[in-house]
Amino acid sequence: MKRILSILLAFVFFCTAFWAVQRLLMPKYMSNPFEGALTAEYYRSNFAHDLIIIGSCEVYSNISPVVLWEEYGIPAFIRGNPQQLMWHSRAMLEDTLRHETPRAVLLSIQALMYPTPPHDGEPYNRMVFDGMRLSLPMLRNVRESMTPEESMLSYVFPLLRFHSRWQELNHEDLQFFWRRDPVSINGFVMRADVLPSGWIPPPAMLPDYSFGQQAIDALYDMLAITQEHGIELILFKAPSLLPHWHNEWDAWVVDFAEQHGLPYFNAITSTDTIDHQYHTFNGGLNLNLAGAERLTRYLAPWLMDNAPSLTDRRGEPALDAHWQQLATQYRAWQAAQEAEIAETGRVYHSILLRNALS
Amino acid sequence: MKKITALVLAAALLGITLAACGDTTTTNNDDNDVTRTTQVAPTPAPTGEANHTFMFNNVEITMGALPDPVLAALGPALDEMREPNCAIEGEDVTLRFPGMILNLTYPADGTAPFIVSVSLIDDSVGTPEGLYIGAPAADIARLYGQYDREVNGFYYFNQGRSTLEIAVRDGVVVQIIYQYLFLD
Numbered sequence: 091m092k093r094i095l096s097i098l099l100a101f102v103f104f105c106t107a108f109w110a111v112q113r114l115l116m117p118k119y120m121s122n123p124f125e126g127a128l129t130a131e132y133y134r135s136n137f138a139h140d141l142i143i144i145g146s147c148e149v150y151s152n153i154s155p156v157v158l159w160e161e162y163g164i165p166a167f168i169r170g171n172p173q174q175l176m177w178h179s180r181a182m183l184e185d186t187l188r189h190e191t192p193r194a195v196l197l198s199i200q201a202l203m204y205p206t207p208p209h210d211g212e213p214y215n216r217m218v219f220d221g222m223r224l225s226l227p228m229l230r231n232v233r234e235s236m237t238p239e240e241s242m243l244s245y246v247f248p249l250l251r252f253h254s255r256w257q258e259l260n261h262e263d264l265q266f267f268w269r270r271d272p273v274s275i276n277g278f279v280m281r282a283d284v285l286p287s288g289w290i291p292p293p294a295m296l297p298d299y300s301f302g303q304q305a306i307d308a309l310y311d312m313l314a315i316t317q318e319h320g321i322e323l324i325l326f327k328a329p330s331l332l333p334h335w336h337n338e339w340d341a342w343v344v345d346f347a348e349q350h351g352l353p354y355f356n357a358i359t360s361t362d363t364i365d366h367q368y369h370t371f372n373g374g375l376n377l378n379l380a381g382a383e384r385l386t387r388y389l390a391p392w393l394m395d396n397a398p399s400l401t402d403r404r405g406e407p408a409l410d411a412h413w414q415q416l417a418t419q420y421r422a423w424q425a426a427q428e429a430e431i432a433e434t435g436r437v438y439h440s441i442l443l444r445n446a447l448s
Numbered sequence: 449m450k451k452i453t454a455l456v457l458a459a460a461l462l463g464i465t466l467a468a469c470g471d472t473t474t475t476n477n478d479d480n481d482v483t484r485t486t487q488v489a490p491t492p493a494p495t496g497e498a499n500h501t502f503m504f505n506n507v508e509i510t511m512g513a514l515p516d517p518v519l520a521a522l523g524p525a526l527d528e529m530r531e532p533n534c535a536i537e538g539e540d541v542t543l544r545f546p547g548m549i550l551n552l553t554y555p556a557d558g559t560a561p562f563i564v565s566v567s568l569i570d571d572s573v574g575t576p577e578g579l580y581i582g583a584p585a586a587d588i589a590r591l592y593g594q595y596d597r598e599v600n601g602f603y604y605f606n607q608g609r610s611t612l613e614i615a616v617r618d619g620v621v622v623q624i625i626y627q628y629l630f631l632d
Binding site: 146210288 | 527532623
């Protein structure tokens with residue numbers, strides 16, 4: 091009996107130690123690149139979103155959930171990550187459906203231009219999946235996203251990839267051992283500063299404008315999943331100047347949307363709304379806060395016209411209270427960034443929400 | 449005593465598990481640097497490899513080469529655009545000179561920057577062999593011989609770890625791009 095107890099105790103000790111070491115060595119994503127914390131942030135939300143917005147920085151910098159709520163009554167969450175490819179977006183959708191069924195999904199289609207996992211894609215894969223709860227769909231999506239040098243096992247046991255992290259542990263690894271601070275407001279990453287667009291190189295002609303099959307397959311999967319769950323799927327292209335969005339690509343998306351009866355909002359044509367001299371923080375790649383709020387006010391009425399399931403939910407006490415809290419944080423973040431801009435001209439310290447709220 | 453032995457054995461097993469990870473990557477002092485976990489960087493061409501070279505104002509611009517000596521010889525560009533990587537270190541830089549655009553990349557993993565491509569944008573400059581934007585398509589075969597690959601009117605001539613892409617529309621050369629093939 092004593093022997094069994096000893097073995098059991100040793101097993102428990104080993105598992106606990108393994109878990110603790112893994113948790114200690116796992117990147118916390120609480121400073122750059124803080125975007126790696128976005129995936130996990132969703133699990134702290136109230137899972138009561140009528141609209142889930144899925145994509146890369148083309149959505150998480152460009153659409154303001156607080157404006158969507160305050161002015162249109164649409165409770166929304168952005169599930170975005172840097173360089174989020176189509177198969178990453180499918181992972182986000184499948185993961186979302188494990189927790190809630192939104193009425194509509196707004197999907198950024200910009201990533202259709204990337205045919206396969208890029209050779210240097212591992213850091214982005216990690217940012218998408220490090221914070222995602224383990225599930226079979228998650229593992230299937232990991233398999234499709236991995237570069238040849240990656241191993242599936244390292245996604246199940248991240249400890250296996252942290253060779254030299256021992257030497258670099260610092261106070262942040264201890265500070266955020268048990269908790270994480272928020273880095274976004276419902277997936278929205280704020281940048282209030284301005285870096286106007288300058289010269290943009292002319293786009294090169296391509297020998298072939300076909301999208302890659304892996305990206306197309308992921309889009310079809312998302313179409314099937316949303317149809318199966320009775321979710322309205324809406325396609326979206328942000329008004330980015332770069333990477334260049336070719337007309338041939340857009341024509342394919344327009345055809346796809348028409349074939350399947352999907353609304354498609356291409357914000358590139360919203361030139362009377364977005365001015366890349368004022369509404370961008372990085373030269374036209376992404377919108378700043380002013381641009382995001384303008385685009386949201388341009389997008390939201392169109393959404394309500396084209397996605398009938400989206401209705402004004404303001405006046406529901408639980409939602410009102412929840413969004414009031416988020417709006418307060420949003421204004422505090424904005425104020426901190428505007429104060430820093432007044433002092434330095436740019437946003438550095440207050441990029442991190444926790445710095446703005448402290 | 450047995451309990452202690454069991455705990456020691458468990459700790460040793462954990463140690464072995466961790467040691468098995470090895471220590472093969474370079475270190476970096478940045479906090480939470482996810483790029484450290486991947487060393488899957490493009491391999492810059494070794495010096496002397498016979499990649500395509502474009503000549504501009506007597507400056508040799510070899511695909512895959514280090515940018516700094518070339519930039520010093522070229523002098524200031526007319527225009528510049530910097531496109532930082534999303535969320536992680538590294539950026540792509542595009543520079544416009546009269547008649548051509550030069551692309552450079554500064555990899556996220558800290559490996560050496562390199563010249564990615566040169567695009568000819570008007571007929572004020574030509575290739576060392578004499579091809580220029582607006583030249584008749586027949587000049588391609590005369591100047592370069594047999595192509596390695598053709599896709600929808602785009603002709604590719606490979607050399608080392610680089611390619612010369614020449615696009616033809618309506619019998620006329622409309623695009624000339626030298627590219628470093630940094631992917632295996």
